[in-house]
Amino acid sequence: MKKLDVLRVEPPNWWVGFKETSLQLLVHYQDISERKLDVFYPGVTIKNIHYADSPNYLFIDLHISKSTKAGHFNLVFKKEHTPDLVFNYTLKSRITHSKDYIGFNSTDAIYLITPDRFSNGNPSIDINEALNEKNVDRNDNYARHGGDIKGIINQLDYINNLGFTAIWLTPLLTNNMYHGSYHGYAITDFYQIDPRFGTLNDYLMLSIETTKRGMKLIMDQVANHCGLEHWWLKDFPFKNWINHQDNYVRNRTNWNETKSITTTHRRTTNQDDYASNFDKKGMSEGWFVSVMPDLNHRNPFMAKYTIQNSIWWIETANLRGIRQDTYSYPDKGFMSLWAGAIMNEYPNFSIVGEEWTNNPLLIAYWQHGNPNKDGYLSNLKSPMDFAMQETVVNSLNNQEGYDSGLIELYEALANDFAYTKPSDIMVFPDNHDMSRIFTRLNGDIAFTKMAVSFLALIPRVLQIFYGTEILMQDFENPGDHGLVRSDFPGGWKGDQVNAFTGKGLNENQVNMQGFVKKLLNFRKHSKAIHYGKTVHFVPENGVYVLFRILDNETVIHIMNKNQGETKLYLAKFNEIGLQGRAVKNIITSYTFFWGDNITLQEKGCFIFSTKL
Numbered sequence: 378m379k380k381l382d383v384l385r386v387e388p389p390n391w392w393v394g395f396k397e398t399s400l401q402l403l404v405h406y407q408d409i410s411e412r413k414l415d416v417f418y419p420g421v422t423i424k425n426i427h428y429a430d431s432p433n434y435l436f437i438d439l440h441i442s443k444s445t446k447a448g449h450f451n452l453v454f455k456k457e458h459t460p461d462l463v464f465n466y467t468l469k470s471r472i473t474h475s476k477d478y479i480g481f482n483s484t485d486a487i488y489l490i491t492p493d494r495f496s497n498g499n500p501s502i503d504i505n506e507a508l509n510e511k512n513v514d515r516n517d518n519y520a521r522h523g524g525d526i527k528g529i530i531n532q533l534d535y536i537n538n539l540g541f542t543a544i545w546l547t548p549l550l551t552n553n554m555y556h557g558s559y560h561g562y563a564i565t566d567f568y569q570i571d572p573r574f575g576t577l578n579d580y581l582m583l584s585i586e587t588t589k590r591g592m593k594l595i596m597d598q599v600a601n602h603c604g605l606e607h608w609w610l611k612d613f614p615f616k617n618w619i620n621h622q623d624n625y626v627r628n629r630t631n632w633n634e635t636k637s638i639t640t641t642h643r644r645t646t647n648q649d650d651y652a653s654n655f656d657k658k659g660m661s662e663g664w665f666v667s668v669m670p671d672l673n674h675r676n677p678f679m680a681k682y683t684i685q686n687s688i689w690w691i692e693t694a695n696l697r698g699i700r701q702d703t704y705s706y707p708d709k710g711f712m713s714l715w716a717g718a719i720m721n722e723y724p725n726f727s728i729v730g731e732e733w734t735n736n737p738l739l740i741a742y743w744q745h746g747n748p749n750k751d752g753y754l755s756n757l758k759s760p761m762d763f764a765m766q767e768t769v770v771n772s773l774n775n776q777e778g779y780d781s782g783l784i785e786l787y788e789a790l791a792n793d794f795a796y797t798k799p800s801d802i803m804v805f806p807d808n809h810d811m812s813r814i815f816t817r818l819n820g821d822i823a824f825t826k827m828a829v830s831f832l833a834l835i836p837r838v839l840q841i842f843y844g845t846e847i848l849m850q851d852f853e854n855p856g857d858h859g860l861v862r863s864d865f866p867g868g869w870k871g872d873q874v875n876a877f878t879g880k881g882l883n884e885n886q887v888n889m890q891g892f893v894k895k896l897l898n899f900r901k902h903s904k905a906i907h908y909g910k911t912v913h914f915v916p917e918n919g920v921y922v923l924f925r926i927l928d929n930e931t932v933i934h935i936m937n938k939n940q941g942e943t944k945l946y947l948a949k950f951n952e953i954g955l956q957g958r959a960v961k962n963i964i965t966s967y968t969f970f971w972g973d974n975i976t977l978q979e980k981g982c983f984i985f986s987t988k989l
Contacts, residue, residue: 381407381433381612386452387568387682388689390467393445395688396475396722399424401681404435404452405612406462412454420445421468427678429614436614436678441468473695480727480758481543481593481698483800484907486833486897487840488541491809492549492574493521493559495843496528496868496877505572509555509606515869518859521559526575528868530583533590535877539846539890540897543593545700547809549574553606554668560809560862561597562702563604563669567686577693584694593697595729596690600683600715601703602669610670618679620662620671640664644705644734648742648751661708674711683711684718691723704730704743704760709753716745716756729759729803729838733810735767737792746797759838762804765789769806769831770817773824773938781938783916790835790913790923800908804837806845809862813842816850822885823981826892827936830982833900834925834934836911846893847876847886892964896984899963903988905930912953920945920977924953931955933985935977943977960985 385405410432416423420442427436447470454462481487497503503513503523514520526549536544548561551571557563561571570577587594603609609618616622640663646652647660664671674680690696699719704712716728732743741747743760768789775782793799806814806828818824825848833839843849844865851860866882867875874881882890900906909927916922919938922945924931931953937943947955955971962968963984969975977983 381405384409384454384462384464386464386466388685389568390469391441391689392469392471392692393420393441393447394443394471395441397718398441398443400439400441401678401685402435402437402439402452403614403678403682404437404454404464405433405614406454408432409435409454409462412456412459412462415453415455416450418445418448418450418468421450429678430616431612431614433612434614471692475723476725478691478695478723478726479593479697480723480725481595481729481838482727483836483838484901485542485593485838486540486900487543487545487595487803487838488536488539489545489547489805489808489840489842490529491524491547491560491843491862492526492529493524493561494862494868495524495865496532497523497525497870498527498529498531499525499575500870502573502575508551508553508558508573510553510558515864518857518863519557519559521573522864522869523573524864524868525573526570526579526583530579530586532868532877533586533592537590537592539894540899540901541592541841542901543595543697544587545595545698545840546597548597548599548702549580552604554604555606560858562599563602563606564599565604565607567603568689580694584696588695594694595698595700596694596696597700597702598687598690599702600672600674600687600712601706602665602671605668605670607670615676615678617673617676620673621664622673625670644732645736645739647705647709648739648749650750661706665703665706672707674708674715680711680714684715687715687719688722691719691726698727698729701728701730704757705732709755713754713756717754720756720758727758729761730755730757731761733761733763735764737764737789737795740764740802741795741797744797744802759801759803762802762837764792765804765832765835765837766806769828770814773818773821773828776938779918780916780921781919783919783921783936783938786831786936787913787916787921790911793836793911800836800838802837803840804832804835805840805842806832807842808840809842810858811861812855813850813861814845815848816852816855820850820852822848822889823979825889827982829893830896830934830984831923831936833896834906834923834932834984836925839900841893844876846890847882848889895964899984899986903930903932903986904928905932905986905988914949919943922950924950926953929987931958931960931987933960933983935983935985937977937980937983939977940980942979944974945977946974947971948973955987958987959989960987961989 425438452464551566552558553565641659772785905925905927909925913923921936
């Protein structure tokens with residue numbers, strides 16, 4: 378191994394005023410374990426120094442007292458007959474109090490963006506010669522396309538005007554991989570913004586500009602794995618830093634030959650009373666894919682590193698939420714500690730965890746407060762509702778029965794009794810890992826509007842993938858990740874179609890964009906949708922009616938799968954108390970009085986409100 382000439386200290390800085398007064402520094406330098414450390418700063422004391430298996434690491438436990446002032450001090454590493462190594466460390470003052478980090482909730486509509494595919498605001502950084510993947514090719518679905526942080530900043534007004542209140546970006550941290558680095562999930566440096574997206578200052582400016590517009594910034598983080606080119610893997614601190622580390626060392630010249638690793642992607646082993654230890658280990662220790670080594674959080678130094686990294690980003694970028702990738706894949710005991718440490722420091726923060734399951738029982742298991750049989754306490758506020766997403770698609774595509782398949786949707790919402798707090802769960806019509814909703818509904822615009830509006834009105838946190846508002850699709854190769862994450866039209870200079878301005882959009886796209894804008898801007902100000910009681914009626918004759926009610930505001934959502942005009946008799950809904958009241962169609966602004974019946978002119982969704 379070549380001589381290490383960079384003194385790396387992580388976290389690279391910290392703050393005074395946390396509830397947690399301990400800080401563990403990872404220090405990496407050639408034979409650093411042969412040196413002694415001196416620290417002289419009021420309120421900062423060395424509690425312990427841990428030696429790793431590699432002589433090039435130290436793990437240093439510092440105590441930062443409650444009275445410690447912000448400032449700078451030197452970490453001085455001494456060795457006889459050798460010049461001192463000095464790292465100037467900064468303790469910062471906290472800008473925002475812990476309680477004021479207000480996370481996302483059911484009032485929010487979140488815009489999910491794959492940054493490389495959204496907007497190129499700074500073409501000069503598209504290629505970085507210091508990184509392994511150097512090509513930019515917009516004709517290759519798996520190459521980098523050049524979208525960046527500046528491009529997102531440029532389009533924040535577009536996102537805000539659509540009615541979104543938060544943005545979630547897929548990972549922006551350095552992915553120094555040779556291929557497919559655009560998606561961000563193979564992180565090779567957990568403290569660095571990928572220079573092809575911009576700088577840390579760019580990210581901080583994004584946070585500032587988002588906050589200016591009353592919006593929230595959510596960071597996509599990955600605790601389960603890293604990228605195969607992470608600098609750790611060239612010099613492991615411990616013999617158990619990653620899972621199946623022996624296999625990696627043995628096969629590192631040809632990692633595709635790692636079939637000896639047992640990987641079980643049966644996430645039910647986390648709850649299964651009957652699961653074998655063999656299968657449980659295969660789930661929590663198996664690699665997600667062969668180019669993403671699985672991090673071993675049973676190693677306490679890895680666990681501490683991951684927790685501190687999340688807190689560092691929250692504090693640095695004024696985050697209002699974290700989306701945690703592959704939530705159920707790591708050791709579930711660690712994930713409880715990780716989420717608990719964050720929520721203890723930031724009691725009003727929000728974390729959403731990805732658990733891709735169509736089983737509501739499994740979704741409920743991961744939500745904080747669920748009375749789990751095994752006593753597991755997740756500390757996770759918001760699981761993701763893949764079950765509802767799948768049911769929406771299946772229900773709308775199902776044309777059989779007197780209810781035309783809508784009973785599936787009714788029954789799915791009826792499952793909310795199983796959840797501790799349904800309104801904290803995140804629901805979505807599609808995301809970056811699946812075929813777009815317009816594709817899955819076979820290009821049916823009416824069904825696409827029905828799906829989006831239903832998910833926007835039920836008691837949930839709402840997330841919508843960029844481009845859903847203009848009917849982006851992947852008919853050419855459904856489900857292909859590179860195609861699903863296609864470029865947003867108008868994000869690149871010279872694009873013939875510009876969805877940000879409307880130039881070149883067809884009539885259907887303009888109509889859908891307008892629909893989403895009216896829906897979300899109404900939702901933004903509707904307390905009945907945010908906090909109201911939900912009442913729905915068993916679907917019949919291809920019509921499903923749902924109400925959200927709070928005080929004097931009632932919102933009505935009607936899904937009609939019938940072709941042509943359909944007369945809906947309203948006596949069935951008398952318990953809601955709308956007789957004689959004026960209601961307005963929030964999309965068309967047409968106002969009428971709730972009487973004996975209404976005529977639904979066509980297949981589709983109809984959204985009414987007593988808020989005129």
